[in-house]
Amino acid sequence: MVSVRFGLSFLPDCKPEMKSPQTYFSDALELSVQAELGGLDSVKMTEHYLHHYGGYCPSPLGFLSAVAARTSSVRLITGCVLPVFHHPIQLAAEAAQLDALSGGRLDVGFARAYLPDEFDALGVPMDESNDRYRETIRAVRRIWTEENVTEQTPFFSYRDVTGRPRPTQQPHPPMWGAAVRTPENFAWLGTEGLGLLITPMISPHEFRGQLDLYRDAFQVAHGGSGLRPRVAASLPLVVAETDEQAEQIAETYLRRYLDVWAEAVSPWDRRESSAYRGYSGFGWMLRGLKPSKLFTEGGAIVGSPATVIDRIRAFNHHIGGVDQILWQIDFGAMPLPEARQTLELFCDQVLPEVKSL
Template sequence: MRFGLSFLPDCTPETKSPQTYFSDALELSVQAEVGGLDSVKMTEHYLHHYGGYCPSPLGFLSAVAARTSSVRLMTGCVLPVFHHPIQLAAETAQVDAISGGRLDVGFARAYLPDEFDALGVDMDESNDRFRETIRAVLRIWTEEKVSEQTPFFSYRDVTGLPRPTQQPHPPVWGAAVRTPENFAWLGTEGLGLLITPLISPHEFRDHLTVYRDAFEAAHGASGLPPRVTASLPLVVAETDEAAEEIAETYLRRYLDVWAEAVNAWDRRESSAYRGYSGFGWMLRGLQAEKLYTEGGAIVGSPATVIDRIRAFNRHIGGVDQILWQIDFGAMPLPKARQTLELFCDQVLPEVTTL
């Protein structure tokens, strides 16, 4: 199993300024490479304290590329419904070149109503936009004189520049949360799968089976393997009690900021997002302790964390990579650095063979 870092800024100006947030995230990214981690991931969002500091994961990853030499760089995710495929294909290929071929491109459908409303995109069209844009980006990366005519974009005889450094293109991933059809589509298309198990890994096990079965049916003869990456909050301290004290404070902040961003779902319904109505109520009622007792976060001493990683992987049915959120809740750099150091020094050597 491989491990890395997953960033999603959840800061308010009172808890951490944008300058401080990115200074901290860049320092942690460099430390992650030194400590033997494989990947650094950043997420795109707008307007809210949940993710709003980073409208451009590619901009952040370019800065990480300039400070590192081997760690993989992952968008986790860019939101294709808000971008033209020519733009996405060109900007991702540029970062692939800057990094010497270290970019993984993760796409997500977007789900915050305020983003769709402000940017003038119909939520009910998001699934079709998501799939059409990914398909178009893949064509621009790999073909010349590409023409498209869709309800969302059209162009003729486009040859994208720059061409990707990795051939035929960077590894591509897609995020899925609740809908079985989305897990199946990602498998059928041969994309890697990105998940964020919010409460318990058990709830995702059946979804991973759907993904893997669809992947095998479409690509089994090719020898290509399905790939699953999970993102989870992590706190490691010298004792379980110390780790839980940190987790209680900063997981609560993380959940509160997230709940504020999804408040619109308390009064919104969409046929494209079944099960999302009331999402804010669910987050506001969720206890931080429930996350790390049921596996949606990993918290404890090094020995406890080793056991909980093994249990998580067993309960979910196996993943290929876990990317840790170690700075959630606008956590101060020294606390996040402690988690990273203890994980790399005392946990990583024991779990890479999972």
């Protein structure tokens, strides 16, 4: 049996008429405090701009600072910051500040970004995103661990830089990277020694081969070093007293979640990029996806406590095992009472049965 850790994953997907920014963050902070009290290990937040999908949170570090002030033990995970839109000196310093404020509870997850409107509005060429992403991650790690750092890249340059503040965790906060479709990105994260963040959108089966790529690359680069690969999966969760009640809640709010997501990725319906193979038509795919397909094939976990226990075990088996599962429990601008019900039932009735999978 393998010990698995559990946490919460937030990504605002609110239209203002459903939840104001103030209400969204008030709810998210209440759920974060309740998660710690219920025995969960972490809280994760994602960076996005402009759209109802994620646009309420341009700064995961800002949100996690508020969580840090209200909690004492949960890990704080950026899931993810988008380094293509940040200078590495700024990103390293702001993350180290939160590491200090939280007493060394920060994990930093990075993602490449993939929404065309964000790149267009911020003036960053999409075709450069992979190189910017990798160069910025490497630069942030150097700023955290070295002094008098010099960099000369096509995207940023500086001489003899020593970052302040220094990280509280040594040599630096745990680092993660998100990967979705591109096999080379899974292998790169393994070679770099980062943890892997995934969101199995439809079925866990689709990720099993990519996880093998990641773990194999990690072993080649770091075997014998004492480092080990780490995989965290984020997916929606609904727990109710009966399967029927849970499925009714999931149908309503997963549809809203998919619709808001589809709106944000709709530029891919008329756009192509050599840096994003397979993304064209993304919006059409999401609009045609039935919510029930997610929870019948494992891309969401929905049901009574007993059903959820079985489905978590099946998910972990089909995907080949993960170290951590981060639950989206407020998707679709779900009202706080429904999200709180899921969290309470999970912590009280499910968590004791699934800590070892």
